[in-house]
Amino acid sequence: MEHKTTRRMLAMAAILGLGGLVALQAQARTGTAEEIAERLRPVGELCLQGMDCGGAPAPAPVASAGARSGSDVYNSICMACHTTGAAGAPMKGDVAAWADRLAQGMDTLYAHSIDGFIGNSGVMPARGGNPNLSDDEVKAAVDYLVDASR
Ligand code: HEC
Structure with missing residues (x-):
């Protein structure tokens, strides 16, 4: 026991x-x-998204990792003209205004957005006027804009 x-x-x-x-x-x-x-x-210095990492400006956006979404890019700059119709820009959601433009094909729309384009209604600045946008970010914004305009 x-x-x-x-x-x-x-x-x-x-x-x-x-x-x-x-x-x-x-x-x-x-x-x-x-x-x-x-x-x-x-x-290496670890700086996670959302952390305040000393206030140093973020490095130039890389196409893959930190790329902004189409709606983010659109709302940061494209909306200045395409939501208001300023400067003669075809407005987001205006299906009639976009029909002929869409008929050109996406490659043309991408090229006109990246390189800039002067048409019959006004001037589309290269990358919407923000040279820091990557090609992919501009394309994503174009997708976002035209998807809302078909
Ligand atoms: C300063 C005003 C302005 C800003 C900012 C702007 N656009 Fe435009 N955009 C225009 C104008 C004006 C046109 C029409 C040009 C024409 O057809 O005469 C246009 C046309 C376009 C077209 C149609 C091109 C074609 O071939 O018909 C696309 C796509 C486009 N913009 C995408 C964008 C995107 C994406 C952004 C943001 C990255 C942006 N735009 C920012 C003014 C602007």
Whole structure:
């Protein structure tokens, strides 16, 4: 009887000890985001989206990674003319105004948006006037604009 109890207690202690070890290890492996960033720091400064990383201007947008969506690009600049009709721009959602333009094919619309274009109704500035936009960002904005205008 006396023996059995001791053995059971030993077993319990062993299990508890094991559990404690596992818990400790788990804690070591996870940690807060700051701790993880700290551990990664020697590899390179880690700046995640949404973090304030010292206020340095972001590097020029790369076509793949940080590319903005069509609606983001549209709303950042294209809307100045294509939502208001300013400068003679065909308005977003005006199906009649876009029918003939769409008939030219998307490649022409992309080229006119990237290189700029002077037509019968006005001047479409190259990249909407923002030279920092990548080709893919301009194309995405064109897609967004014409999809809302068919
Ligand atoms: C300063 C005003 C202005 C801004 C900003 C602007 N556009 Fe335009 N856009 C025009 C005008 C004006 C036309 C019509 C030109 C014509 O046909 O005479 C036009 C035409 C177009 C066309 C049709 C081209 C064709 O071949 O018929 C597309 C597509 C287009 N814009 C996309 C965009 C996109 C995408 C942006 C934002 C990146 C943008 N525009 C920003 C003024 C603007």
